[in-house]
Amino acid sequence: MKEIKELLFSLCERDAVGNVSSAADFAFEILKKYTQAEKADNLTVIGTLKGESEYTLMLDAHIDEVAFVVTDVDDEGFLTVAKCGGIDLRTLPAKRVTVHGKEKVTGVFCSAPPHLSDGETEYSDISKLKIDTLLGGKAKEIISVGDFVTSDTSPASLLSDRVTSKAVDDRAGVVCLLELARRFSGKKLPITVKFAVCDAEELGTRGSKTAAFRINPDEAIAIDVSFGDGPDISKEECGKLSEGAMIGYSPALDGVISKKLTNIAKENGIPAQSEIMGARTGTDADVISVTRQGVRTGLVSIPLRNMHTAAEVVDLKDIKAVCDLLEKYILSGGVMND
Amino acid sequence: MTELLKSLCELNAPSGSEANVAEFIKTQIDGFCEYKTDNLGNIIAFKKGKNTSAKKLMVDAHMDEVGIIITYITAEGFLKFKTVGTIDTASLMGKRVKINSEITGVVGSKAVHLISAEEAKKCPEKESLYIDIGAKSKAEAEEIISLGDYGVIDEPFIVSGEKVMSKAIDDRIGCAILIKLLQMTSEYDFYATFTTGEEIGLRGAKTAAYSVNPDSAIILEATTAADIAGVSKENRVCVLGEGAAVSFMDRATVYDRAYYNAALNSGIKCQSKCAVTGGNNSGVVHLNRNGVRTLSISVPCRYIHTASCVADKRDFESALTLSKYMINKICSGSLE
Incomplete structure (x- = not known):
């Protein structure tokens, strides 16, 4: 669990969106230690472990995070931004950010002055929520239109094995890839595994589309986060934190993979729960499965609270459960013979 | 200074x-x-x-x-609170808190994917907000939190040129x-x-x-x-x-x-x-x-x-x- 926590904290205190690559660079350095690793498109990184069979399983997680991009810098040092991914605007006032200009700048989303807000502020237009760079007129020298803005929130421990950070979506999934690469390194594998740390999921599952084409796998498993329980979420809409890996069942997924994952979890006493979706999954699995001639694809998710905010909460035990489940699954050869 | x-x-x-x-x-x-x-x-x-x-x-x-005071612990281990002084709801949502200067928590905020377009426009009632410290039950929370404990939204002090933020x-x-x-x-x-x-x-x-x-x-x-x-x-x-x-x-x-x-x-x-x-x-x-x-x-x-x-x-x-x-x-x- 210590390794998982260290990996997650290292990934979450770094950033990845557009040309901001520190988290992807970190993932590449780790993958290089355990696999044959290469940099693919933009932030996408792919590591390979050859197995006894050419049968190739693509293990996917995305490295990018929800963020912003600068669309205007004014003379007083305030920025207008657009969203990179889905963000609840109501969580932004007084939120601190890092602006990736010529140098890193700490800024903050303006919060309405009390005398000008009647308590009925409407949050429907991101362009009205400005970022204060604290730089005044100097902002223009350091920050340009097109620069990216990420959340300035470092990881922290909560009770038991729960932690909070920004970007747990989907650094928690990337942790699984890196941890599995470590576990498999130097071992005999029945099948070939491609560890795909993909870019631009939050902009519409783009990185995994080209990564899957490039890898041309026989089978794929996407690892992402999904909705964890909370007082304001109905129970049927979410998984439960600390109750293990969420195994995806959906018409868009390969049913044999889903069943096999469930059976392996049962046989090995690995904590797991089912996540049933009526259609597409909203994850990389949707595009990987329709790559080239089609790829048999599964989805395993980690329950996460407060998704797409800087207050995401995850249980490290759930990340470990996903690692344990996929370790057994891959060692069993995936669905190569099913 | x-x-x-x-x-x-x-x-x-x-x-x-x-x-x-x-x-x-x-x-x-x-x-x-x-x-x-x-x-x-x-x-x-x-x-x-x-x-x-x-x-x-x-x-x-x-x-x-300004800060917060803990008023109730739910069966699931979430903390309910009131603000001490005036704090805008939006500046609480999705933020990190520190209770008793040592316990970290976050103000929960439902995933953007699960809220309606109408809901997304307005802040919820302050009374609906809660804090997650990672506790799995009331009993676990009660080991380290008592009703009436104080908290603050937790951000570091930084200096940027002539400005400070805290x-x-x-x-x-x-x-x-x-x-x-x-x-x-x-x-x-x-x-x-x-x-x-x-x-x-x-x-x-x-x-x-x-x-x-x-x-x-x-x-x-x-x-x-x-x-x-x-x-x-x-x-x-x-x-x-x-x-x-x-x-x-x-x-x-x-x-x-x-x-x-x-x-x-x-x-x-x-x-x-x-x-x-x-x-x-x-x-x-x-x-x-x-x-x-x-x-x-x-x-x-x-x-x-x-x-x-x-x-x-x-x-x-x-x-x-x-x-x-x-x-x-x-x-x-x-x-x-």
């Missing part, structure tokens, strides 16, 4: 839990003045000057900050200036009060003013600066970097006009607070006993009552210099 402000801002002291700030202030002023603590936790200090003052002057800053600048900047005034040699005797409970209704200042029984008062504060994008000039109240803001009127006080004019004409860089908004300890101090002539000197502060207040270091120096000037002016009797 910035180092002192940082040390003060890093202490967590929502109204009702100011003792740690008071203890820190005592370590700073010890040896420079006489002081005592009253029943409400106020520090009341007397600074001996070179000369006896013509007027009994009280210089005040409040020690408390929680609690309202009113630790006033405390920092008042500490500096006590540490310096003074021309005249004056009283300094570090007060409690401002954010929940100017409570400490009421009893401190009664005890000191001053003729005159200077309130050191942080006040709203709305010099931000999208706000027109006439609505900006005051502007960072343009010096301390001096009030002619706010929602609690019409200030002594002679003091106000003397401050503006001091030759020290300062500005009028150009709006009748907010209020501070002047509200109770100027009504103490037979009435007190009162002046308010404020440091302009953006995003006040959030954990990311922004202020300008140059305004700290302006406020300190102006305070010193006005102490001498009032105590010398030249404004009678």
Whole structure:
């Protein structure tokens, strides 16, 4: 669990969106230690472990995070931004950010002055929520239109094995890839595994589309986060934190993979729960499965609270459960013979 | 001043839990003045000057900050809370909190994917918010949390050029200036009060003013600066970097006009607070006993009552210099 926590904290205190690559660079350095690793498109990184069979399983997680991009810098040092991914605007006032200009700048989303807000502020237009760079007129020298803005929130421990950070979506999934690469390194594998740390999921599952084409796998498993329980979420809409890996069942997924994952979890006493979706999954699995001639694809998710905010909460035990489940699954050869 | 402000801002002291700030202030002023603590936790200090003052002057800053108080623990281990002082709902949503200065939590916020377009436009009722400390049950939460525990939104103090960003600048900047005034040699005797409970209704200042029984008062504060994008000039109240803001009127006080004019004409860089908004300890101090002539000197502060207040270091120096000037002016009797 210590390794998982260290990996997650290292990934979450770094950033990845557009040309901001520190988290992807970190993932590449780790993958290089355990696999044959290469940099693919933009932030996408792919590591390979050859197995006894050419049968190739693509293990996917995305490295990018929800963020912003600068669309205007004014003379007083305030920025207008657009969203990179889905963000609840109501969580932004007084939120601190890092602006990736010529140098890193700490800024903050303006919060309405009390005398000008009647308590009925409407949050429907991101362009009205400005970022204060604290730089005044100097902002223009350091920050340009097109620069990216990420959340300035470092990881922290909560009770038991729960932690909070920004970007747990989907650094928690990337942790699984890196941890599995470590576990498999130097071992005999029945099948070939491609560890795909993909870019631009939050902009519409783009990185995994080209990564899957490039890898041309026989089978794929996407690892992402999904909705964890909370007082304001109905129970049927979410998984439960600390109750293990969420195994995806959906018409868009390969049913044999889903069943096999469930059976392996049962046989090995690995904590797991089912996540049933009526259609597409909203994850990389949707595009990987329709790559080239089609790829048999599964989805395993980690329950996460407060998704797409800087207050995401995850249980490290759930990340470990996903690692344990996929370790057994891959060692069993995936669905190569099913 | 910035180092002192940082040390003060890093202490967590929502109204009702100011003792740690008071203890820190005592370590700073010890040896420079006489002081005592009253029943409400106020520090009341007397600074001996070179000369006896013509007027009994009280210089005040409040020690408390806005925060939260835990009111209930749910069966699932989530914490319900009330705000201590006024905090905008949006500045709570999805933010990190620190309870009892050691337990980390977050204010929960439903995933954007699960809220309707209508729901997304308006903040929810404050009462629906909750804190997640990672507890899986009420019993687990109760091992480290008691009802009535205090918390703050937790953000670090940072310096960026001339600006600083932190929680609690309202009113630790006033405390920092008042500490500096006590540490310096003074021309005249004056009283300094570090007060409690401002954010929940100017409570400490009421009893401190009664005890000191001053003729005159200077309130050191942080006040709203709305010099931000999208706000027109006439609505900006005051502007960072343009010096301390001096009030002619706010929602609690019409200030002594002679003091106000003397401050503006001091030759020290300062500005009028150009709006009748907010209020501070002047509200109770100027009504103490037979009435007190009162002046308010404020440091302009953006995003006040959030954990990311922004202020300008140059305004700290302006406020300190102006305070010193006005102490001498009032105590010398030249404004009678």
